[in-house]
Amino acid sequence: MLADWPILSLTIWLPIIGGILVLASGDKAANATRWTALIIAVLTFLVSLPLYSGFDSTTAGMQFVERAPWIELFKIEYYLGVDGISMPLIILTTFISIFVIIAGWEVIQYKPSHYMAAFLIMEGVMVGVFSALDAMLFYVFWEAMLIPMFLIIGVWGGPNRVYATIKFFLYTFFGSVFMLVALIYMYFQADSFDILAFHDLKMGLDVQILIFIAFLMAFAVKVPMWPVHTWLPDAHVEAPTGGSVILAAIMLKIGGYGFLRFSLPITPDASNHLDWLIITMSLIAVVYIGFVALVQQDMKKLIAYSSIAHMGFVTLGFFIVFIIAQNSNTTGGAALGMEGGMVQMVSHGFISAAMFLCVGVLYDRIHSRNIADYGGVVHTMPIFAGFMVFFAMSNAGLPGTSGFVGEFMVILASFRADFWFAFLAATTLIIGAAYTLWMVKRVIFGAVANDKVAALQDINGREFLILGSLALAVLILGLWPAPLVEVMDASITNLLKHIAVTKIP
């Protein structure tokens, strides 16, 4: 049976070991290296699929569990498993990674083996983050993730990459140090690094608040939430296309995942106590960042800001649950918000990836990200224009695309918490459409702006494959989100039940 295979380990180590092999093979036979990398990425995706097909969506418990002692002195274990929260994110990771490899195919000429290796290793590490059930293992993966990303931006990045990498590294490292302290504290309390044991740990409100804030520092930076978001636009602008895609599509989700796996279940009382803080930060992200996105001149910056605004929906959906529970004395409506946040994460993975890839397509041709350098692209790249308009519409939350589903669920849920939450969240309908479509207007439509645009060639088969696959994913998820919601339902419901019970001794 499939269940007997260590699928999670395979999904983690296949790309990591493959990446090391690719790295070792060097750049002499660059094409062979690229194909090897692609085959590894596709294989990893195929290996990860049983996680979905073999998933039992009726239970909230951990599945595909692998458990072995690792560092026995500190009771650190090699402990992996997935539930309905982490499984979709793992599939998202393995899916997106394929396109990142393809996207770097011709574009990356400088040390392609290193580039491919960095992404493959990154993929394995990120799957590790999502599947680790031992806090130390999680932390190792969490920090390990920074290194390939640091290199990707630092080596293949734009002219201002040094500032961006240092800002990125310090920001995220600063956040995670506090998380480490919290994890070690809980280790002493629980006498184990088992995350599920942390879930059952009884703690007073003061302690919970400290731990909550420690986690918040780590996760808020990753999401990123306002006001610790300013590393993201810089990192995106300097990162190569593939780096931006991984950053937006997967790495940001790790912050959101952290809230669900750590903050909410470990410190439910503190979460309840401080939910106003997260809700405020989320709503500011939606409104404030939306306005900031409107005035960006750089396409990547604009999409980066748009990502922050969209991630605001994720955190909003996660933390309105307490107010909803208070309003109705049941969890009715709370699951809607939390599942909405999850759907938004997956959907944003597709859409932001596609948007960054679209900018990449243009950047590869003209080497500019400035909106002002474009205009009338539709006349020379009609197929590309079709994709870009489609993804822009998804980004603006058009029903029928995945971008709508999460926003819709969160808006519906936040209405149950407070009319004004819904009111502010729903402004994204206007602002989100404004910044996205205004960019489309200036880049895609109009008369051909200059000779460079006039000389553009439409997308090739490779680019068509990437954008087409993502478009299909966006469309399918938009037209039929039930399969995604089903797999996470049991876990979310269980999480809601868990956090409704106080942990104060």
Added chain:
Amino acid sequence: MEKIYLLIVLAPLIGAIIAGFLGSKIGRAGAHWVTSGGVGLSALLSIYVLLQFINGSTGIYNDSLYIWMVSDGIRMEVGFLVDQLTAMMMVVVTFVSFCVHIYTIGYMAHDEENWPKGSLAGTNSYQRFFSYISLFTFSMLMLVMSNNFLQLFFGWEAVGLVSYLLIGFWSVRETAIFANLKAFLVNRVGDFGFILGIAAVAMYTNSLDYAEVFKLAPGLADTQISLIGGTEWSLMTVICICLFIGAMGKSAQVPLHVWLPDSMEGPTPISALIHAATMVTAGIFMVARMSPLYELSETALTFVLVIGATTALFTGLIGVVQNDIKRVVAYSTLSQLGYMMVALGVSAYAAGVFHLMTHAFFKALLFLAAGSVIIGMHHDQDIRNMGGIRKYMRITWITSLVGSLALIGLPGSSGFFSKDAIIEAVHHSSIAGSGYAYFAVVSGVFITALYSFRMYFLVFHGKGPRDEHAKAHLHESPKVVTIPLILLAIPSLFIGMFTVGDMVFGEWFKDAIFVLPEHDTLSAIGFHGTWAFFTHGIFGLPTLLAASGVAVAFVFYIKKPELAESWKKRFESVGIYQILDKKYGFDETYQALFAGGSRGIGKLLWNVGDKGLIDGLIINGSARSVDRFAGWVRNIQTGYLFHYAIAMILGLLVLLTWFVIA
């Protein structure tokens, strides 16, 4: 029947997909055959469905196709509700759409001329256009056939998307891509309200299904919610007004009407289909569909009434001073949409929907005829340059006349019955605001006749086109253009007299539309047969006003054009003309306030918030502080042993002191 309904929806979608993705392979003829065929099939089947309803051999269908998702106990489904209201809408949508498809074959025949040389977007533009209008038909059908709020919203936004794509179809024109962005964003302002309304419905009924919501609604009629600082609001009022804000966007009601005149930048066939006959009436349809909710809130009804009346009168006035043939018709559309809203506001839903139907025919006709004139005039749209066209384009002329007469309510024409029903209903209403509404709709009749026949006389009568070159080339449009005109002219004249009895005053909508007995203005009118209604109407005030509007237009624009000039000067001297010419200044105000304002806010937040405070002060600031601290610390590390020794001794002293004291 389920398979038939599915086919009605999917046929246009499949046509759109084939024409859109395989456009270059199947060629122009392939594209217009596959899309027109799909929509034609839908139209035939819709008529079949309607006939089934008329002879009573089918009942209301309400079932779901598939479950979109279930979250937290709310089943969100995709499914169809087909009742008499839906059946009527399906026929209107598919029939007008079919006419427009045929017409487009002629209208877009030389579309390559509208694109710059070498533009790849221009190579398949003909096929793409057909793909879009078929996709629109699919979206509109999804909207009207929906049995739940989710799918309603899907259709609602999908028609908005296609409208966006089609207004900006000639994307090389700056005015077109300005107009489509504006249209989409203004509609999004409406949708903002709409989604809040849906959220409120979902919260209190835990369902998005119409039947379920309508069943629970009466129980919520007395529910109060507090919004601002503890003020209590009736839940139904909040829901209905929020939903209506959506309708104000889609159906272009003041103050969200500003996008519709600009949408005339799109090709004329879509102005007829989307921006006159179908999409803009989605708001009217929605309110009628939600009648079980609206009936529970008189506040909301008054709101609908006042907005509708304001739109009906004041946008009509602008129509009088417009010189672009399409814009005159566009302002006329705005005004007529106002009439429909007024009907809804006085609970005469059936009259509103009835006017929606007659208007769809005669307004689509007027637009398509205008398009025919535009073809004849080689894309000159200024009515002051036209004149005497009746001699060159006979079919266009006669059909235009039919459309204009129906629009102003010539006794016996479709427009007469629908408009008189509305005016009578307002007259019999006692809801707050009905006095104002009555004034607006009655004086609107005069205005309508004035602008319609101003345009008609300027275009078709008087001396020939100003430009001799244009005159020499003026001839009737091809058959694909004129046949749809004739097809639409027939219902414009006749459909009213045959259906008014059943649809407005009869039992046709009794299962689809809910009216409280105390709101039932249509019954209060006392209908005694179509003939009696007709004879009563002939001598009514509206007919008199319409006739005088035509007379004034005749005198001003045919008999004594110098009179029009002198009146224009007179109005200019008091500033009224300028106000109308500026369209009350909505565009400029919005541009400065919202477009400029949000860019200003964005720049402020970015420069001061992100770059100034967060990055400048905190992030880079702390980096600088670390640097400064490090620089200071560096001074300590001198490398001289005695410095370190002194530091250690001093430190030891301090520590010892601290231990002793503590």
